[in-house]
Amino acid sequence: MSALLDFAADFLGTVATTVFDVLPILAILVVFQVVVLRRRVQNLRGIVVGFLCVLLGLALFLIGLERALFPIGETMARQLTEAAATSGAAVDWRDYTLVYAFAAAIGFAATLAAPPLLAVALKAQKVSGGAISAWGLRIAVAVGVAVGVSLGCFRIVTGTPLPWYIVAAYVVVIVQTFRASRTIIPLAYDSGGVTTSTVTVPVVAALGLGLAANVPGRSPLIDGFGLIAFASVFPIMSVLGYAAVVSLIGRLGKGGNAAGTAGSNDQTKGTELNPS
């Protein structure tokens, strides 16, 4: 009973604070609709019900986040580092293979299931005229996130500075951009942003912070953040890379065929010429 009361108090308190998080966007939309565009707000009842749903939903989500998503990330980080920390005081990055594997698995699975990514992937398929398949793109993005989060964990374990990795990734992206076709560039850049869903972000962030708290010699303040940055930059790289490979195969295929037919033409000409 007291647990239920606690929950109710927690819930009401969260609702009271989230009102101020949701009010600005509602106020902005209504002001622009009524004052600037001078149009009536249609379906007022739907908007009021919608607003209440948003409010209750956000409060419930934030409570769930505190009770489930953050603890899950932290617990996994702790248990995985405990499993690794056997070889004495010095931190050897090779002891933490399980952590990298877990990070890659979470990154890959969560990204593949993300609905916004599906929308972007379908658009990419359309833009490229079918050369880039929606599935291929989704797998490319998921692999990008998996490699990114995994490498991010490696960075936390080794304690190497975050900017080295991110700036290096920027350089690779810039080089790839100059070699990529114009149509894929905006999509590739956007795919970095859409991968990090509301559910994935807290789990991945907690994993990083938990890792920094449990690996000896790391500080959560300096080393704990950055996993989400990895998860946002690496998909850009993998999508540009995937597009480059697809166009290369396309060109080789066409070029190879063209050369082949040209060669066989020559040969037939040659055989025709020889007898004469």
Add this chain to the structure above:
Amino acid sequence: MAIALAIGKRLRDALRDLAPIVLVIAFFQAVVLQQPFPNLGNVLVGLVCVVVGLALFIQGLESGLFPIGESIAEAFAHKGSATLLLAFALCLGFGATVAEPALIAIAAEAAEVAAEAGAIANSDEARTSYAFNLRMVVATSVGFAIVLGVLRILKGWPIHRLIITGYVLVTILTVFAPDEIVGVAYDAGGVTTSTITVPLVTALGVGLATSIKGRDPMLDGFGLIAFACGMPVIFVLAYGMVM
């Protein structure tokens, strides 16, 4: 009845969002670690809260906020002054980001970490104000990012030059920014673009690119998200230097 059906569909979507994470964790717990999960009951209650909360949240957005947002974006795309359009872009980016659940969570976590490490005073007040300021800086930056993205669509600027300029700025600012803000700043970019911002901003971009002659919605409608992802990094780094 209709709303019950709609919420049912959202529940399914939220479950699908959560399922891969739960499956991966269950696999590692059962097969690799073979350890009991502490506080399992509490965590399960929390997961139910996450699923129901996310379903309600998205259903509320779809039935209430998104339709107005889309109709305003469309109205501005077809007519109206550029100044008003840019003002709307600024407000939309700001307001959507303030309500973004992932950002609320990460800002609170960043405040917690900063307080424990002694970077800010370890009081409720200091933590709340740190988290609030961080969110305001990020929300303002997303507002400016959407303005820049709309300007790009209007003027037809190539996206990669702007992005590369952004990368260069981030690199330069990183050298001067204090170490403890760098991680939070880099993460801020990925956090901002989720549940609310992506649909509202994409509607604006695609609506604009469709209604302006010579713009391809496929090509020019995108890129707003990329700006919304990059700008917070620059702003938070700068904020860290000023603090």
